[in-house]
Amino acid sequence: xxVARAYLDHASTSPLRDAAYDAMRPYLESSFGxxxxxHAEGRATRVALETAxxxxxxxFGARPREVVFTSSGTEAVNTAVSGALARGGSGGHVVxxxxxxxxxxxxxxxxxxxxxxxxxxxxxxFDAGAVxxxxxxxxTLVSVQLANHEVGTVQPxxxxxxxxxxxxxxxxxxxxxAAGHIAVDFGALGAxxxxxxxxxxxxxxxxxxxxxxxxxxxxxxxxGGAQERTRRGGIENVPAWVGFGAACAVVDLATExxxxxxxxxxxxxxxxxxxxxxxxxxxxxxxVLCLGVGGVEAEPILLxxxxxxxxxxxxSACSSETLEPSPVLEAMGVDAERSLRISVGWSSATDDVExxxxxxxxxxxxxxxxxxx
Amino acid sequence: xxVARAYLDHASTSPLRDAAYDAMRPYLESSFGxxxxxHAEGRATRVALETAxxxxxxxFGARPREVVFTSSGTEAVNTAVSGALARGGSGGHVVxxxxxxxxxxxxxxxxxxxxxxxxxxxxxxFDAGAVxxxxxxxxTLVSVQLANHEVGTVQPxxxxxxxxxxxxxxxxxxxxxAAGHIAVDFGALGAxxxxxxxxxxxxxxxxxxxxxxxxxxxxxxxxGGAQERTRRGGIENVPAWVGFGAACAVVDLATExxxxxxxxxxxxxxxxxxxxxxxxxxxxxxxVLCLGVGGVEAEPILLxxxxxxxxxxxxSACSSETLEPSPVLEAMGVDAERSLRISVGWSSATDDVExxxxxxxxxxxxxxxxxxx
Numbered sequence: 149x150x151v152a153r154a155y156l157d158h159a160s161t162s163p164l165r166d167a168a169y170d171a172m173r174p175y176l177e178s179s180f181g182x183x184x185x186x187h188a189e190g191r192a193t194r195v196a197l198e199t200a201x202x203x204x205x206x207x208f209g210a211r212p213r214e215v216v217f218t219s220s221g222t223e224a225v226n227t228a229v230s231g232a233l234a235r236g237g238s239g240g241h242v243v244x245x246x247x248x249x250x251x252x253x254x255x256x257x258x259x260x261x262x263x264x265x266x267x268x269x270x271x272x273x274f275d276a277g278a279v280x281x282x283x284x285x286x287x288t289l290v291s292v293q294l295a296n297h298e299v300g301t302v303q304p305x306x307x308x309x310x311x312x313x314x315x316x317x318x319x320x321x322x323x324x325x326a327a328g329h330i331a332v333d334f335g336a337l338g339a340x341x342x343x344x345x346x347x348x349x350x351x352x353x354x355x356x357x358x359x360x361x362x363x364x365x366x367x368x369x370x371x372g373g374a375q376e377r378t379r380r381g382g383i384e385n386v387p388a389w390v391g392f393g394a395a396c397a398v399v400d401l402a403t404e405x406x407x408x409x410x411x412x413x414x415x416x417x418x419x420x421x422x423x424x425x426x427x428x429x430x431x432x433x434x435x436v437l438c439l440g441v442g443g444v445e446a447e448p449i450l451l452x453x454x455x456x457x458x459x460x461x462x463x464s465a466c467s468s469e470t471l472e473p474s475p476v477l478e479a480m481g482v483d484a485e486r487s488l489r490i491s492v493g494w495s496s497a498t499d500d501v502e503x504x505x506x507x508x509x510x511x512x513x514x515x516x517x518x519x520x521x
Numbered sequence: 522x523x524v525a526r527a528y529l530d531h532a533s534t535s536p537l538r539d540a541a542y543d544a545m546r547p548y549l550e551s552s553f554g555x556x557x558x559x560h561a562e563g564r565a566t567r568v569a570l571e572t573a574x575x576x577x578x579x580x581f582g583a584r585p586r587e588v589v590f591t592s593s594g595t596e597a598v599n600t601a602v603s604g605a606l607a608r609g610g611s612g613g614h615v616v617x618x619x620x621x622x623x624x625x626x627x628x629x630x631x632x633x634x635x636x637x638x639x640x641x642x643x644x645x646x647f648d649a650g651a652v653x654x655x656x657x658x659x660x661t662l663v664s665v666q667l668a669n670h671e672v673g674t675v676q677p678x679x680x681x682x683x684x685x686x687x688x689x690x691x692x693x694x695x696x697x698x699a700a701g702h703i704a705v706d707f708g709a710l711g712a713x714x715x716x717x718x719x720x721x722x723x724x725x726x727x728x729x730x731x732x733x734x735x736x737x738x739x740x741x742x743x744x745g746g747a748q749e750r751t752r753r754g755g756i757e758n759v760p761a762w763v764g765f766g767a768a769c770a771v772v773d774l775a776t777e778x779x780x781x782x783x784x785x786x787x788x789x790x791x792x793x794x795x796x797x798x799x800x801x802x803x804x805x806x807x808x809v810l811c812l813g814v815g816g817v818e819a820e821p822i823l824l825x826x827x828x829x830x831x832x833x834x835x836x837s838a839c840s841s842e843t844l845e846p847s848p849v850l851e852a853m854g855v856d857a858e859r860s861l862r863i864s865v866g867w868s869s870a871t872d873d874v875e876x877x878x879x880x881x882x883x884x885x886x887x888x889x890x891x892x893x894x
Contacts, residue, residue: 153561153562155562157554157555157558157560157562160554160555160557160558160563160756161553161554161555161756162553163551163553164549164550164553169549169550172549176537176542176545176725177537177542178536180534180535180536180537181530181533181534181832182530182533182534184533185530185533185832185834186820186823186824186827186835187530187823187826187827187832187833187834188526188827188832189526189528189530189832190533190832219592219593219596219727219755219758220592220743220755220756220758221755222743222745222746222754222755222756223592223743223755225745226742226743226744226745226754249745250745250746250754251743251744251745251746251754251755252745253745254744254745254754255744255745258744347756352549352760353727353756353757353758353759353760353761354592354726354727354758354760354761369599369742370593370595370596370599370624371599371624371627371628371631372595372598372599372622372623372624372625372626372627372628373595373623373624381595381599381623381624381627382592382593382594382595382596382624383533383534383593383595383720383726384726385592385593385726385727386726387725387726387727388726388727388761447559450559450560451559453560454559454560454561459554459558459560459561459562459563460560461558461560462559
């Protein structure tokens with residue numbers, strides 16, 4: 149009999165929620181029209197799409213017209229950064245932080261050479277005042293994350309938005325790691341742009357959104373069609389976006405965050421049980437636990453955990469093909485190149501975490517012994 | 522009892538083939554890992570993804586490493602055009618044609634002001650020699666379609682590629698309308714870049730590919746991750762891309778094209794039965810019939826057909842929100858602003874076309890009477 153796996157890598161991607169899949173199935177199985185068409189098949193998917201837009205808008209505190217669906221969080225971030233820079237004229241100054249996801253870093257670096265990167269403290273947290281102080285007269289964009297994807301630190305983004313509300317630069321908030329785990333209220337935040345993604349909290353792959361403040365126009369990244377009110381060309385991915393809306397509609401943030409925090413606290417018990425293990429980050433994002441393990445590389449631990457049926461992630465790399473030191477840990481001044489990230493989600497159970505807690509100490513001990521032989 | 526609809530708008534989007542959906546379901550229901558991760562869940566989806574890549578490569582005459590998955594044909598085209606222009610340094614000269622899809626036109630216009638647009642004959646066909654002659658010393662990109670999306674004319678793209686093989690500009694072929702309906706052989710064609718999409722021949726939404734000739738590097742459009750060998754950042758849409766591969770694997774081009782041609786010929790009978798109806802295009806793409814109807818607007822015909830259970834498309838607009846004259850018809854010198862497009866696909870049956878042929882004459886007659894009242 150196959151033993152169920154303990155999947156603790158929700159921050160990479162989460163299984164699809166039943167409610168999302170159920171909502172998607174009609175659009176995979178029978179209702180397939182292009183929502184830009186006038187015939188009955190097109191009108192039916194148009195209705196479904198606009199319902200999904202309302203669900204996404206409602207969940208993220210936005211107006212439906214402020215929601216531009218995209219294929220992913222990465223596409224949303226690329227659209228926000230490229231669009232803000234193109235709008236401001238080429239080569240504008242950008243303020244960002246040292247702990248952003250690589251898609252923010254890379255999109256900014258592609259768009260301009262004038263970048264101020266604000267550092268973080270040992271918890272990976274930036275100072276809102278430092279971000280605001282870095283804004284210059286020629287700053288066109290401030291791009292900050294709502295929560296860190298690697299160490300799970302929630303950032304003082306509301307203070308940044310508030311301080312910059314009357315000033316020139318557009319403020320983009322990358323909320324991809326936060327969405328579905330803590331409240332993201334676009335309207336209350338007062339940001340100009342906000343990127344979210346579905347698949348990290350039980351929505352489908354192929355679904356993200358860029359929230360664009362009412363009245364703001366940023367040029368599209370994907371051109372060639374009037375879809376999404378000319379803000380994103382290409383046929384709408386109705387099944388995926390309907391699933392995104394359905395996932396938004398069923399998340400009970402308070403309950404799920406409390407459950408996640410309980411599980412993460414349970415997993416964090418290994419810090420006390422195993423010498424030389426420390427927690428990185430400040431624990432403010434409820435679903436993420438980032439561990440540094442002294443004297444052992446992260447990958448062998450990951451692989452040994454995997455053999456014991458426990459799936460976790462090591463470090464920040466967005467693809468196994470890059471095994472570079474983590475810029476996030478480096479910015480935190482932490483004496484570790486890579487970390488182990490344990491992350492839970494809607495389908496996680498106490499059993500999953502108990503399995504991790506049960507096997508982790510022995511694995512670390514054995515690997516340390518191998519190292520000293 | 523609900524009467525089944527006659528869906529004749531496959532060139533907009535096609536229902537999902539059973540084989541594609543069956544292939545996707547495990548990746549929607551149980552196997553969900555990030556293929557960039559080292560754990561068992563990630564390794565499983567990585568295998569599925571690479572199998573899909575081989576299926577797509579095989580179907581389009583490419584090597585697996587030449588396949589860069591995208592979220593859509595539009596994303597593939599945008600990546601090709603932006604990438605080719607960025608690679609060649611900004612503002613290079615582009616040669617394209619007057620009948621390209623709006624995503625090619627718009628991506629070219631965004632990237633450069635130096636564009637030569639080659640015209641077409643009354644069938645919407647460009648002359649290969651005219652395209653080649655338009656190439657200058659500073660031309661960085663030639664972008665041509667393999668088949669026209671609106672009138673169904675197959676273009677002399679092989680001749681263009683052959684003539685430019687030893688010359689400087691990159692050649693991009695937009696094969697989105699052709700893919701799955703006629704053979705697309707990337708290797709034999711000798712193009713540098715080729716865009717294809719899944720959903721127009723029974724693959725899922727959320728799936729396209731840019732084929733990139735071996736050894737050629739074009740900068741990515743979506744940055745932020747090493748996915749697709751650093752050619753497209755963002756988590757891989759495993760369910761959609763697996764479905765794309767499965768759709769490629771089951772298409773029997775010769776059989777399906779013959780069936781499509783038979784159905785289109787059946788539909789084309791209305792040209793002889795109704796006065797003032799003419800066929801646009803040369804009929805070389807087997808699945809598309811484009812009709813001009815004298816004396817009546819296209820939209821009322823479309824809506825009347827829809828009420829009779831027949832779904833067709835009017836004109837070239839990529840979204841119902843744009844009701845502008847068709848640039849394709851304009852380039853052909855045709856005396857019509859919009860047309861009716863009847864397009865068939867894998868699920869089409871004789872009944873569907875017979876329904877269209879049965880109701881079309883009466884609808885046109887009635888609308889013409891209304892007009893003369």
